[in-house]
Amino acid sequence: MRAHEAGAMHGDIGDRGPGWLRPPADVNALVPQLWPxxxxxxxxxxxxxxxxxVRELAAGYGTPAYVLDEDDLRSRARDFRDAFPDVDVYYAGKAFLCRAVVRMIAEEGLHLDVCSGGELATALSAGMPAERIGFHGNNKSVAELTRALDAGVGRIILDSFTEIDRLTALARERGVRPGVLIRVTVGVEAHTHEFIATAHEDQKFGFSLAGGAAAAAAFRVIDEGVLDLRGLHSHIGSQIFDTSGxxxxxxxxxxxxxxxxxxxxVELPELDLGGGFGIAYTTQDDPxxxxxxAKRLRKIVDSECAAENLAVPHLSIEPGRAIVGPAVFTLYEVGTVKDxxxxxxxxxxxxxMSDNIRTALYDASYSATLAGRASTAEPLLARVVGKHCESGxxxxxxxxxxxDVQPGDLVAVPGTGAYCRSMASNYNHVPRPPVVAxxxxxxxxxxxxxxxxxxLALDVG
Structure with missing residues (x-):
């Protein structure tokens, strides 16, 4: 939903009745903060x-296609690197990962967080320095942890007592001392969708602070003396705009x-504040x-360290979707128009939904524009839907x-760089789209x- 004019609201037109959303003055206008x-x-x-x-892109690569503005991604990476010059900035591999993007963020001086063996394999195959990789996940297997140790991954974020014991045994066998962080569940409510809020107590990630598990985890690592406890990690959620959390x-x-x-x-030398900073999907979003x-977070850390008489630790942040999300739009072709x-x-x-599940999964809002031409026709309030056999x-x-939108027109949807290709599926046996930089x-x-x-190559029956 483009929401061109002040006072426009999110939602389903059926919920609010006619007239709740005013048409834009110019249906061809682009809202800059939504686009690469x-x-x-x-x-x-x-x-x-x-x-x-984009007509050349559609002719050369077909539709749908994810279109990445490479300089946009690189500039957003530099924006975070420059705003946090003494901080390790971790790109979120789960948002979108491929070897070309790994090389881009490595060249721009960022770190990378991964949360599976596949993401780790992609990072290593693209030449990402292992010491700049952080390995997340609530159920890392023995094989995944072994690979991380053998590769020399810089930080492994511990998520359970089982994982502490598992990694301790593997490290002892290999005679290595990997750097680790304890993921702490701090009980902070992030003002975001329930499924992407990660710091309330009743969820699968981390060690509970309130129940004492986080302290017990740290004591176990320190007392064992095998793992190198570098610091604590906290992540309160994703698509967050308010820094009060x-x-x-x-x-x-x-x-x-x-x-x-x-x-x-022991005064731990590092602190990972997480991140999950929000981006603009519509003009209702103000990231x-x-x-x-950087200014707000540094002030928070400095103040809290002073209150606890702690030296300010070396910081890490995880911007999440904020680097790749706005750098990509999805290009589609219209097949039918139905009143x-x-x-x-x-x-x-x-x-x-096979190339963007977020609207169905999270009730996410997006905008769209006619991409292959401009039009002098009056604005029409429409719903852009896919080709899958689901009403949702x-x-x-x-x-x-x-x-006058019609079959054969190109339509572009911005803000699709994060969690669209990475969560894409083959529902209805639809092949996944390409990514074009x-x-x-x-x-x-x-x-x-x-x-x-x-x-068919995977279907061995």
Missing amino acids: RQVERGAGGALTVAGLD FEVSARRVLALQAQIRDARG STPAEL VDGLRTYVSVDGG DIVVKDEFLPA VRDGRARLIVRRETEEDL
């Missing part, structure tokens, strides 16, 4: 990215750090800049498109489109 930095309308009205017409989280984690110091005489975030008894117009595209196969719940007017394929042959 090098996307604009060309002279003929079609979108261009880094100077390349980080203030409460930092206060509680640093109080635990002081407790560890007092009980064991902070990296510089603003349903004057109640709603459905614009069906050639992708859907919705890409954009409510959006103004030109009333564009830079300086040139496109290159970094993840190819799946084919029906790929699907």
Whole structure:
């Protein structure tokens, strides 16, 4: 939902009645904060990215396709690196990972967090320095931990007592001393969707602070003396705009750090504050800049360390979707346009929930625009839907498109860099789309489109 004018609201038009959403003054206008930095309308009205017409991309790579503005991703990585110059900035591999992106973030000086053996394999195969990798996950297998140790992964984030024992045994066998962090569940409510809030007590991640498990975990690691406990880790959720949660989280984690110091005489040298910073999917979203975030977070840590008489530890942050999310849009082709008894117009595209499950899974809101041309037609409030055999196969719940939108038109949906390709599926046996990186007017394929042959190759029956 583009929500061009002040006062526009999210939601289903059926919930609020006619007139709750005003049409835009110009249905062709792009809202800058929603799009990669090098996307604009060309002279003929079609979108261009880094100077390349999306009609050329559709002709060359087909639709649907994820289109990555490479310089946009790199510039967002630099924005965080420059705003946090003495902080380790971890790119979220789970948001989107492929070898080309690993190389981009490595070249821009970032660290990388992974949470599975597959993500670790991708990172290592692309040449990411192992010492700049952090390994997350609530159920790391023996094989995954063994690979991490053998590769020399810089930080392993411990998530359970079983994992402490498992990693301790493996490290002792190999005679190595890996750096580890204790993931602390701090009981902070993040104002986000229930399934992406990760610091309330009743969930699968980390060691409970309130119940004493976090302190017990730290004491076990220190007393065993096999693992190198570098610090504590806290992550309160994802798509977060309000830094007040980080203030409460930092206060509680640093109080635990002081407790560890007092009980064991060890002052841990590192602290990972997590992150999960929000991005703009519609104009209702107002994300902070990296510089603003850095200023607030440093103030929080400095204040809480002073209160506990602690030296300020070496910090890490995990921006989450904030680096890759805005750098990508998805390009679709319209297949049908259907008016349903004057109640709603459905614009069906050639992708859907198999390439973007977030609308169905999280009730996420997106915007969209006619991409292959400009139009002088009146705005039409439409719902952009996919081709899958599900009534919940919705890409954009409510959006103004030109009333002359028709089969064969190209439609672009911004903000699809995070958790779209990485959560993509083959539902209805639909092959997953390619990822095309564009830079300086040139496109290159970094993840190819799946084919029906790929699907059948796994079917050994």
